[in-house]
Amino acid sequence: MQNAPLSPSTPAQPWPAPRAAAPVVGTVTMPGSKSVTNRALLLAALASGPSTLRAPLRSRDTLLMADALRALGVGVEDDANGSWRIVPATLRGPATVDCGLAGTVMRFLPPAAVLADGPVTLDGDSRARERPMGRLIDALRGLGAEIEDDGRAALPFTVAGRGGLPGGSVTIDASASSQFVSGLLLSGARYEKGLVVHHSADGGRPVPSLPHIEMTVTMLRDAGVSVDDSEPNTWRVEPGPIAPLDLDVEPDLSNAAPFLAAGLVTGGSVTITGWPTRTTQAGDALRDLLARMGAVVTLDDRGLTVAAGPRLIGLDADLHDVGELTPVLAALAALAETPSRLRGVAHLRGHETDRLAALVTELNKLGGNVTETDDGLRIEPRPLHGGVFGSYHDHRMAQAGALLGLAVDGIAVENVATTAKTMPTFTAVWTELVSQP
Ligand SMILES: O=C(O)C1=C[C@@H](OP(=O)(O)O)[C@@H](O)[C@H](O)C1
């Protein structure tokens, strides 16, 4: 198993996306959830004893998190069956952390780095330096942390670890990313006074991706931490120990999106095994969203099966809670019979790339009719033609391109290797699924 971060470099040749010769019918087992794996790694590092993570995701984002924790002195050891055993330690500095392009590393690690006994310097890919960070840096300063960022309010910066943090109450504008809140909550129990996080933004802009905060709260409670989220936009974490984890990581439901959509655009049917009946993963919303697009959706002992209905219809939806599904849903909408309106996702401009601009550019390059709105996209289906689909170092843009390639002749995806951010096996699993007789 590879432990070094996978290279984000751009290969010279775009990947010729396979065109479906027949309806795609098959079953796929997804690797573990990125969001669960990186929360579990961080919590395990701060826990009161060793933890076991079974079926963790091993991808660029999670290997970066594992390496970051190792740099701080935590043991992240490979077990024989693919599990990780995490042995906490007093966090040490000086240390250097490569965040790559992982939001979960750049937002979850700094609130833990204040607990280190020396400086921790964080940096990442060039695009990572443009992703929103300033509000989290300010919030940590408000809680007593010292952070040297040369006024950039972005990566790279150095957290002056002092072996602890007073903690207390802080108000943050988390309208750019739910990860600011999740990051603070994950470490909050280890602050002397615990933590109260309150979200407030100009114009009442809400926190996006609330299911991801629910995931954080659920995982903290499962580890014995007392969290009060009864008041909207306020989260209270009591100081106290974090119990060791013994966790089976759920399959990544957001990464299931292109596979489920593959059945829909080809008139076929795809089953994802092990789909949890209860989950906090945002990707679970696919059951409802794809049904609204005309799919026949069944959750049973086999997993989640999504079959094409008589028509693939457009979608009018607020994706604020599930923004990470937007690129694949936009590609699916471009292949639908009726127009779509995807709303509530202005914050996608700060994701791996500006996803709204990227989707408009790349879909229109192929003959599409997509316009950017204040907070999303309008998609008028048009017959598409072949061409190179740019991925902008964005795993979900690459997945969107692969999906288009099933239904449109001559699509090639630039830098498909970027899918390794969350699923290094993407092209292998995709090719196997779509080439089945
Ligand atoms: O906490 C998490 O695991 C995530 C939160 C969301 O971030 P934003 O709130 O920045 O959209 C989501 O888009 C991202 O893929 C994963």
Ligand SMILES: C=C(OP(=O)(O)O)C(=O)O
């Ligand atoms: C927004 C995403 O990632 P990140 O965790 O880097 O924010 C994503 O995976 O769609």
